[in-house]
Amino acid sequence: MTGIVIVGAGECGTRAALSAREAGFEGAITLFGQEGGMPYERPPLSKSDAGAVVRRAICTEDTLDKAGIEYRQNIAVTAISPETSRLSLSDGSDASYTRLLLATGASPRLLDCIGSEHAQVLRSYEDARAIFSKAVTGKSAVIIGAGLIGLELAASLRKLGMSACVLELGPRALGRAVPEILANRLVLRHRAEGVNFRFNCQIDAIASDHILLAGGECLPADLIIAAIGVTPETELARQAGLDCNNGICVDDQLRSSAPDIFAAGDCAALRRPDGTIQRFETWRNARDQGDLAGRNLAGAEARFSALPWFWSDQYDLGLQVVGDVSGAPSARRTISPDNDILFWLDADGRLIGAAGLGTGRSAAKDIALAERLIEAGVSSSSEVLSDCTHNLKFLLKCAKAA
Amino acid sequence: MPWIDACATDDIETEDLIRFDHDGRTFAIYRSPDDEFFCTDGLCTHEQVHLADGLVMDYEIECPKHNATFDYRTGEAKRAPACVNLNTYPVRTEGGRVLIEV
Ligand SMILES: Cc1cc2nc3c(=O)[nH]c(=O)nc-3n(C[C@H](O)[C@H](O)[C@H](O)COP(=O)(O)OP(=O)(O)OC[C@H]3O[C@@H](n4cnc5c(N)ncnc54)[C@H](O)[C@@H]3O)c2cc1C
Ligand code: FES
Numbered sequence A: 001m002t003g004i005v006i007v008g009a010g011e012c013g014t015r016a017a018l019s020a021r022e023a024g025f026e027g028a029i030t031l032f033g034q035e036g037g038m039p040y041e042r043p044p045l046s047k048s049d050a051g052a053v054v055r056r057a058i059c060t061e062d063t064l065d066k067a068g069i070e071y072r073q074n075i076a077v078t079a080i081s082p083e084t085s086r087l088s089l090s091d092g093s094d095a096s097y098t099r100l101l102l103a104t105g106a107s108p109r110l111l112d113c114i115g116s117e118h119a120q121v122l123r124s125y126e127d128a129r130a131i132f133s134k135a136v137t138g139k140s141a142v143i144i145g146a147g148l149i150g151l152e153l154a155a156s157l158r159k160l161g162m163s164a165c166v167l168e169l170g171p172r173a174l175g176r177a178v179p180e181i182l183a184n185r186l187v188l189r190h191r192a193e194g195v196n197f198r199f200n201c202q203i204d205a206i207a208s209d210h211i212l213l214a215g216g217e218c219l220p221a222d223l224i225i226a227a228i229g230v231t232p233e234t235e236l237a238r239q240a241g242l243d244c245n246n247g248i249c250v251d252d253q254l255r256s257s258a259p260d261i262f263a264a265g266d267c268a269a270l271r272r273p274d275g276t277i278q279r280f281e282t283w284r285n286a287r288d289q290g291d292l293a294g295r296n297l298a299g300a301e302a303r304f305s306a307l308p309w310f311w312s313d314q315y316d317l318g319l320q321v322v323g324d325v326s327g328a329p330s331a332r333r334t335i336s337p338d339n340d341i342l343f344w345l346d347a348d349g350r351l352i353g354a355a356g357l358g359t360g361r362s363a364a365k366d367i368a369l370a371e372r373l374i375e376a377g378v379s380s381s382s383e384v385l386s387d388c389t390h391n392l393k394f395l396l397k398c399a400k401a402a
Numbered sequence B: 001m002p003w004i005d006a007c008a009t010d011d012i013e014t015e016d017l018i019r020f021d022h023d024g025r026t027f028a029i030y031r032s033p034d035d036e037f038f039c040t041d042g043l044c045t046h047e048q049v050h051l052a053d054g055l056v057m058d059y060e061i062e063c064p065k066h067n068a069t070f071d072y073r074t075g076e077a078k079r080a081p082a083c084v085n086l087n088t089y090p091v092r093t094e095g096g097r098v099l100i101e102v
Helices: A012-021 A060-067 A126-131 A148-159 A180-192 A233-238 A284-297 A365-373 A382-386 A394-400
Strands: A004-007 A030-033 A069-073 A076-082 A087-091 A093-095 A099-102 A106-108 A140-145 A162-166 A196-199 A203-208 A208-212 A218-219 A221-226 A228-234 A248-250 A261-263 A268-271 A309-314 A318-323 A330-337 A337-345 A349-359 B003-008 B016-022 B025-031 B036-039 B054-056 B060-062 B069-071 B091-094 B097-101
Touching: A004 A012, A012 A030, A012 A060, A012 A284, A030 A203, A030 A337, A060 A069, A076 A126, A076 A233, A099 A284, A106 A365, A140 B054, A148 A162, A148 A180, A180 A196, A180 A318, A180 A337, A180 A349, A180 B069, A203 A349, A261 A284, A268 B091, A284 A309, A318 A365, A330 A382, A337 A365, A349 A365, A365 A394, B003 B016, B003 B091, B025 B097, B036 B091
Parallel strands: A004 A030, A004 A099, A030 A069, A099 A261, A140 A162, A140 A221, A162 A196, A248 A268
Antiparallel strands: A076 A087, A087 A093, A106 A228, A203 A208, A208 A218, A309 A318, A318 A349, A330 A337, A337 A349, B003 B097, B016 B025, B025 B036, B054 B060, B060 B069, B091 B097
């Protein structure tokens, strides 16, 4: 086997395989996935508020067949030899590649307290089945970690009639990714739905039916979930001697430190031209980097520049975030009592980030426009952005005409 | 198939869309940058979210949920996660009204 080989049939690997073909690559494309079944989307797994866990395929078997992609499921790549361009496989055989993409994703971080094995994690369809099979009305769930997945699970389990308590080590929810104003709104909503929160909460030990907190308190629980973040899957890359630093290091063409080996998606740590390193854990990044990696595997030399973007759904609220939203926002546009858009400007007044939270998709159009304004490098002011009568599409048209 | 009077031409801004429900079905009606009118199914083919909250840029509609894009003139799915095209329906305008054949 020569040609393009992709390790990991998640969002990123699958997209890369299709994209390499779309880019006109005519040789063999092989996609290895250690999970069985058709590649599927992970985001619905934490949003299973109807009870049944959805396994939404990324594409049909037919799509892969028509694109001439050989999908080898239930096979893990166990070692890479960059010197010989060969791979070892879990079925004992080996394979060779001309160009290789590592799209190995990430794995849930595990707690390091006594009894941590009693806490379920959520990454795969099987994980979701194990969790939701225990979602019984009237029973109690304790979720460790007030991140996006923890809060989505809290919402889903509440809707299924479980009680839900969220334990968070830090002082607030969604500390890493979501602006505080919007995180607070989400927590308020969770509280109104009956979810309990414990912040600054340290766990001593876990047993099958309870959690011991550092102060000595014992919390009974029928279902215990740990949603405390992920670590990138870099083991293969490290063993092969590739540079890794909280992810497989890649340049802006998604090339690793070894010739002909690329990495993309949750497992990749992207070094920007300015030297900063960024790793993303979002669905759209997996799609966008997969798309670009596929083209570059096929011979292009495209550079990655897509803006970070993610969404979350909790109850009937939709959150969308684009660009750089660190620090205090520069402007707040209140479109209705339950729909806020926040904007971030840099020191020169250029728009660099936006975040919106509203019922349904009410924030979506403004975030889509903000994304285009950021891409176009448009400058604005807090006054204009805070004022709903200033139409964002009009700003974009003016900028393009100028 | 019957022609249905859906809305006034002025009900839709240039380069925008509205939702139109008829007989238990839901549609999206678009007005292009050059003031032509088009009609597609209302729901995204990915997760059945209504496209009415989405953004129209040129001849594309971007789904408000996970930003799949479609060419609303042909219904063609242009960007993942959508891989199934939208159905499109004939449109004509008459005396300031938009009629769709569904
Ligand atoms: C429950 C949940 C909800 C989420 N919700 C959202 C959301 O609402 N919005 C959002 O933006 N993002 C969300 N995400 C994040 C998003 O799903 C991920 O960013 C995305 O899946 C990353 O894609 P990936 O292909 O890089 O990695 P993965 O999806 O992890 O895929 C990697 C694949 O590679 C396989 N693999 C690894 N090593 C090997 C090997 N050696 N050999 C063969 N196969 C291998 C793995 O088994 C896996 O199937 C969510 C994630 C989860 C888990
Ligand atoms: S529902 Fe339209 S892109 Fe997902």
